[in-house]
Amino acid sequence: MELFANLALGFSVALSPNTLMLAVVGCILGTIIGALPGLGPSNGVAILIPLSFSLGLDATAALVLMTSVYYGAMYGGRISSILLNIPGDEPAMMTTLDGYPMAKKGQAGNALVLSGVASFVGAFLATIGLMLLAPILARVAFLFGPAEYFALYLLAFCTLGGLGSKNQAKAALSVCLGLGISMIGVDKSTGLTRFTGDNLHLYDGIDFLVAIVGLFAVSEVFIFIESHGKNSSIGVKLEKVTIPFKMIYQTKWTMLRSSIIGFIAGVLPGAGASLGSFLAYMSEKSLAKDKEKFGTGDPRGIAAPEAGNNSAAGGALVPMLTLGVPGSGTTAVLLALLMTLNITPGPLLFTERPEVVWGLIASLLIANIVLLILNVPLVKVFSRVLQVPAAILLPGVTMISFVGIYSLSGSYFDLLLMILFGIVGFFLRKMDIPTVPVILGILLGSHMEVSLRRAMVLSDGDFTYLFSSPISIGLWVAAIIGFIAPIFLRRLLTISK
């Protein structure tokens, strides 16, 4: 019953005309951002966060706008996967495997509608899962002390790093880089300045939004200038769009199974939507009797990854809201948004600010329906976005990033830092050093340090305190497995090939 009361509260927030309008605007913007090749949900949300502040929105409204953009971008990512064979974002990569061949067979419209419906099923089920699981996890989180939180942050870094790169040393390096940056500035508990080089601009530390926009958006501009012209694939023309009811009906179990797999992958801290779509596709393929059809334009090969990745996007919100630990790159960016709005995610959020949490959940449900309505009949309109030439798009992205960061602080130093992060981001990406752990390190570094130091105060400097409860031991074990397992899995995969 409590659930319905909470949901009623949520809908009372979400159905106000202003919030509803923001959800619709967010969905449209998100779908466009997702569809633009190379500009994924994390980039899109990163660029828009600074601007959402300048609108002077309250916490719930800003959150609704940005999560609608997030969900919208997850939907939009499939459009360029199917029509151009270029994934709009990383999780949409699996959709190219069957989406593009299907489009080449002249069924582009069917592929787009089917993937839209699969996205809806995945995201809708994940939102239901979020409603059921988040309050339970929030209650468990009350049992967490500093030692458990320290282990939890470690788990997030290990799984995100472990999956983010082919080389664990590079993943660890990227986490350390983020943590190191988070330590720059005044140490809050002692008032000492650390690693500032006596530069006054650095006393407040480095704003994570500057780092996020630099690493994601500005580096994208560099990557694009470098790779321009290389991946120009031939686009498929979209003729007529009809609703393929038979295809949707045939793939109903695929969508359901993939949503569940995706949700679980999303809930795991650090794993995220790419893993969700990958696991969903692979498990459908292994369940199928006619495996050889996958990769040639099989509807199941579209329904599975789309349901999986959108469900994982919802699942990733569970650890972000209840524990303050994001489950993916984009939720890391959303966590940055929450922190700038002075909302501390964690178990207390559910009791102290229920209107924020349930308002968000209700608007996710609404955003989903809006997205389905937008994406099925209007898919042709959105596919036009693909024709925006890069010579217009990239300067636009750059200028929006600059104005966003400039409007936050009005300081040219932040702009220079953002450019520096862009250059560093370019080199990191070229060298297969993942950038998301850097962001996560900057975001969570101070929390992780506070947990460690509190644990040391409680135990009077005894390190064994960090492994003293069953929960923390479990988290440590999971962290180690999460970091090491991908090495063995990769070896197994190469041997079986």
Place this chain on the structure above:
Amino acid sequence: MSDRIVGLLTLVVALAFFASATQLEMPFFSDPLGPKLFPMLVSGVAMIAGTMMLLNPDAEPEWPVFSTFIKLFITSIILIIYAYTLKPFGFIFPTAVASAAISFQIKPNLTKSIIIGTCLSVILFLIFKFALGLGLFAFPKALIG
């Protein structure tokens, strides 16, 4: 080779970070391990990661050709100049020049780049100023008084 260089660089920076952390003064009211512990732990992990990259490098990444590097260098310089000119020169002029220059890097067509730069700058200014209500100035303050 790139991995080895970055590994070595990581090792040096992490050592410097570690050394700098040990120099931090411990205030007497601090917690048992104070502000030193965490930086020391993190730099320790970074040193291990750097050593691993130094000893066991991946295959060489595909670096851009020299002319592309020049392009990237020019883009960075444009962005830096843009950062310095945004405040004193107002929004429209620096934005138009910077967008045109970036556009030119992607598609070297001078007329088109200038048109794109000018249009982008004006459209973005109108959106930022009137739809989002940002406190931007279109032209240098000296000009508009």
